Amino acid sequence: MNFIQTFMDGEEGLFKPNSLTPMQKMILRFVVVGLVYYLFALVEGMLMRVYQVTPIAAIPPDQYFGMLTAHPLVGIFGSTYSIVFGAFLFLVPFLMSKPLWSIKLANWTCGLIAVGTFTFWFAGFLTHYAPLYTLYWPLPADFTQFSVWGGTFFILGIALIMVGTVFFVLNIFRTIAYTPEGWEKQDGKGLLASALGLSGLKNLFRKNKKEHMVSLPVAAIARGTVDTALNAGIILFTGVLILIYMIAEIAGSSLKHSSIDALLYKNWFWWGLDLIADGLVLIFVAGTWYLLATLITGKKLFMENWARAALFVEMVVSWTVWSHHLMSDQAQPGILKILSGEMVTAFELITQGLAFFITLITLWSARPLKMTNPLKFLLGGLLGFALAVPAGIMQADLGLNRILHNTQWIVGPHVHVAILVGLTMTLYSAIYFLFPIVTNNAKLYSQKLANFHFWAHLLGGIGMGAFMGMAGLKGMLRRTIYFDGEYSLYMILAALSGTLLLLAFLAFFFNIVMSVGLKGVIGIFMPAKSNTKDLLPAGK
Amino acid sequence: MVDSNTVLLGQTFAYTFYVLAIMLLMGWFAYNVTKSEGSKEIKPALFYSLVGFLILLGVSLHIVTHETIPWKPMDLNRADIKADKTFDITVADHKFILPSEKMIINTNDKVMFNVTSKDLTYGFGLFREDNTMMFQMQVLPGHNNDILWHFDRPGVYTIRSTEYSGPKGIGMIEKNVVEVID
Numbered sequence: 001m002n003f004i005q006t007f008m009d010g011e012e013g014l015f016k017p018n019s020l021t022p023m024q025k026m027i028l029r030f031v032v033v034g035l036v037y038y039l040f041a042l043v044e045g046m047l048m049r050v051y052q053v054t055p056i057a058a059i060p061p062d063q064y065f066g067m068l069t070a071h072p073l074v075g076i077f078g079s080t081y082s083i084v085f086g087a088f089l090f091l092v093p094f095l096m097s098k099p100l101w102s103i104k105l106a107n108w109t110c111g112l113i114a115v116g117t118f119t120f121w122f123a124g125f126l127t128h129y130a131p132l133y134t135l136y137w138p139l140p141a142d143f144t145q146f147s148v149w150g151g152t153f154f155i156l157g158i159a160l161i162m163v164g165t166v167f168f169v170l171n172i173f174r175t176i177a178y179t180p181e182g183w184e185k186q187d188g189k190g191l192l193a194s195a196l197g198l199s200g201l202k203n204l205f206r207k208n209k210k211e212h213m214v215s216l217p218v219a220a221i222a223r224g225t226v227d228t229a230l231n232a233g234i235i236l237f238t239g240v241l242i243l244i245y246m247i248a249e250i251a252g253s254s255l256k257h258s259s260i261d262a263l264l265y266k267n268w269f270w271w272g273l274d275l276i277a278d279g280l281v282l283i284f285v286a287g288t289w290y291l292l293a294t295l296i297t298g299k300k301l302f303m304e305n306w307a308r309a310a311l312f313v314e315m316v317v318s319w320t321v322w323s324h325h326l327m328s329d330q331a332q333p334g335i336l337k338i339l340s341g342e343m344v345t346a347f348e349l350i351t352q353g354l355a356f357f358i359t360l361i362t363l364w365s366a367r368p369l370k371m372t373n374p375l376k377f378l379l380g381g382l383l384g385f386a387l388a389v390p391a392g393i394m395q396a397d398l399g400l401n402r403i404l405h406n407t408q409w410i411v412g413p414h415v416h417v418a419i420l421v422g423l424t425m426t427l428y429s430a431i432y433f434l435f436p437i438v439t440n441n442a443k444l445y446s447q448k449l450a451n452f453h454f455w456a457h458l459l460g461g462i463g464m465g466a467f468m469g470m471a472g473l474k475g476m477l478r479r480t481i482y483f484d485g486e487y488s489l490y491m492i493l494a495a496l497s498g499t500l501l502l503l504a505f506l507a508f509f510f511n512i513v514m515s516v517g518l519k520g521v522i523g524i525f526m527p528a529k530s531n532t533k534d535l536l537p538a539g540k
Numbered sequence: 541m542v543d544s545n546t547v548l549l550g551q552t553f554a555y556t557f558y559v560l561a562i563m564l565l566m567g568w569f570a571y572n573v574t575k576s577e578g579s580k581e582i583k584p585a586l587f588y589s590l591v592g593f594l595i596l597l598g599v600s601l602h603i604v605t606h607e608t609i610p611w612k613p614m615d616l617n618r619a620d621i622k623a624d625k626t627f628d629i630t631v632a633d634h635k636f637i638l639p640s641e642k643m644i645i646n647t648n649d650k651v652m653f654n655v656t657s658k659d660l661t662y663g664f665g666l667f668r669e670d671n672t673m674m675f676q677m678q679v680l681p682g683h684n685n686d687i688l689w690h691f692d693r694p695g696v697y698t699i700r701s702t703e704y705s706g707p708k709g710i711g712m713i714e715k716n717v718v719e720v721i722d
Contacts, residue, residue, distance in 0.1 A: 061707045061710060062707040064707075065704070065706075065707050128707075130706070130707065131706075132704055134704075136660075136661040136703070136704075137661065138659075138660060138661075138681070139660055139661065139704075139705065139706060142659075142660065142706060145706040145707065145708060146706070257659070257681075258681070258682060261682060262661055262680045262681050262682055262683065263680050263682075263683050266661075266680070302582070302587075303584070303587055306587070326678075328663075328676060328677050328678045329677075329678045329680060329685075330677055330678070330683075330684065330685050330686055330687060331680060331683035331684055331685065334616050338602075338616075342602045343599075343602070346598030346599060346601065346602070347598065349594055349597065349598045350591070350594040350595060350598055353590065353594045354590070354591065354594070357587065357590055358587075360569060361582045361587075363573055364569075364573060364582065365581075365582070367572075367573055367574075367575065367576055367578075368573070368574050368575055368576040369573050369574055370574065371570070371574050375573075376570070379566060379569070379570050382566070383562065383563070383566045386562045386566070387559060387562065390555070390558060391555065393598070393601065394551060394555065394601075397601065397602055397605050397612075398602075398605070398606075398612050398615065398616070399547070399605040399606070399608075399609030399611065399612035400547070400551065400605065400609070402544075402611060402612075402615065402675050402676065402677075403544045403547065403548060403673060403674075403675060403676075405676060405678075405702070406663060406676065406702045406703060407673065413555075473548050473551075473552060474670075474671065474672055475667060475668075475670075475671045475672040475673040476671075477700075477702055479703070479704035480704070480709075480710050481710050486671050487671075
């Protein structure tokens with residue numbers, strides 16, 4: 001096949017979108033949406049990297065901050081939520097050997113996230129609405145700086161994503177608990193109790209221990225989904241609160257900002273935000289490591305009961321950890337700073353440390369392993385969290401936070417290394433693993449490109465985090481603009497590392513498009529030919 | 541009092557050492573997981589030792605910093621410590637409103653900065669002439685935002701907002717407005 005033929009039909013013409021089941025199409029749609037929004041976040045990220053070297057005259061500061069506001073939200077909701085939700089809506093039925101409760105609802109989730117992300121991104125792009133993802137009160141309702149209409153559409157976009165998220169939560173828990181048509185009645189309550197860890201908790205006090213009714217990865221997905229649900233509730237509530245101010249402003253009656261206590265609001269909102277950063281991300285990632293380790297090795301997980309317990313502890317930790325974001329808030333009670341901010345946060349070192357160790361030992365027990373794409377990206381993901389979690393624990397200390405808070409240290413070695421190296425490489429591992437399964441054995445176009453993808457992403461991600469961190473230790477703040485080149489050297493090196501990340505993604509994207517072909521990509525979005533609820537076509 | 545730059549230098553050494561160690565470990569693991577030589581068995585004792593080590597590390601980190609970073613206990617107990625000097629600063633409409641006279645501090649003074657916001661959430665940080673940060677805090681409207689600091693060496697410091705308060709906030713810099721003299 002020549003280049004044009006491969007570009008149109010995919011590598012060796014092996015990918016046949018008409019052969020896909022509705023479930024396969026569903027997950028592939030999520031992945032395509034997730035990858036497109038990853039590209040959005042990456043391009044915005046690169047523009048901001050260049051801006052940190054030297055401000056670009058064509059981009060005024062308010063547009064820069066518009067990008068800074070949209071960038072993490074596009075990355076988390078548009079990209080990560082899409083890929084993770086798609087994967088879990090496929091994996092829960094796969095692991096429980098039962099159909100998804102509703103494929104239609106899953107497609108609605110995908111559509112709402114895609115439309116919602118574009119809505120808030122476009123509102124921010126047009127109007128430069130830029131209160132950042134932190135939304136510190138009363139900035140989101142400061143209409144002397146921001147357009148009220150831009151803000152209204154921005155919040156509506158986020159609300160659409162949250163509605164899609166609620167649909168995902170409903171679909172996951174209904175799938176775990178329901179009895180498919182024609183099946184023998186299932187113990188729905190028992191399944192949910194097992195998934196949430198309640199039966200495991202009761203086992204501690206029972207003489208005759210009961211078997212777990214769901215597998216460990218399903219338990220991880222369920223526990224992370226609890227945090228997803230709570231987070232959606234917090235964000236929806238906060239969105240409604242801000243919308244009230246916006247609607248009042250549009251109606252010509254400005255509401256008093258002082259009606260809402262800025263510190264109480266900050267506690268409330270960080271409690272919700274941390275359900276993502278310190279909750280569902282860590283739980284979902286640990287669950288994905290365990291799943292990948294067992295799938296790659298074909299072996300039972302090392303210390304499985306400890307792994308289950310650690311997932312439960314992580315869920316509880318995620319409800320009580322938010323105060324590490326308020327260590328520089330002098331009005332925050334000291335007891336909360338010490339207990340929630342320092343002590344509970346330190347538990348993440350323990351839970352993530354155990355997940356890291358359990359995964360490595362499970363892999364080790366199956367030696368010799370072939371260094372496949374899923375394995376090498378899994379090891380990259382493990383390294384990412386091994387670097388980022390201790391960086392976070394250090395800044396969650398009252399002494400160190402005083403000299404690190406809001407510097408580039410926070411967002412470099414901690415946030416970007418955790419997300420780009422830890423989380424994204426784990427997701428890539430899952431994508432490479434699932435690729436032949438969900439495409440009915442389509443062939444990867446180029447292994448050399450996959451190798452380049454791995455090394456460029458790993459070195460780019462770690463390099464960017466490291467140079468941002470060095471600038472942070474020299475006092476560079478994370479949410480401002482430097483006009484006099486104070487940190488140019490570090491920012492040039494960070495931008496070069498960012499370029500590696502961009503090249504890595506372009507290599508991966510090209511590799512995937514050449515593997516399935518342009519016709520294949522379009523075919524993914526066409527209705528499925530069959531209406532089976534099976535995950536894979538008959539005979540696969 | 542130990543300088544905040546010295547603390548950051550210590551942190552840099554500790555974290556760099558850790559980063560190199562974990563990278564070497566992962567490189568070693570990735571190489572050897574593809575080989576068949578050696579034992580595949582891992583004794584549970586190693587796992588339980590790791591659990592113990594992580595608990596010890598997580599708890600001891602904060603105890604060590606409490607005992608070695610002087611501003612940590614000082615901050616927690618600031619209500620009970622008498623300041624040698626107090627400066628009241630107001631922030632409104634993206635501007636710092638400083639005391640009418642230059643803020644001069646004698647070496648070894650403990651100084652309280654009381655910062656009040658009239659509208660948005662801001663930050664308050666003191667920066668050295670080489671742009672490195674000495675300390676910072678958040679400034680929330682409707683709340684007391686105070687920080688006590690022990691100045692033990694001469695220097696000239698710039699105040700800037702360390703929190704984003706909208707695009708108008710990027711100019712919130714008051715150059716060389718705090719001076720510590722012998």
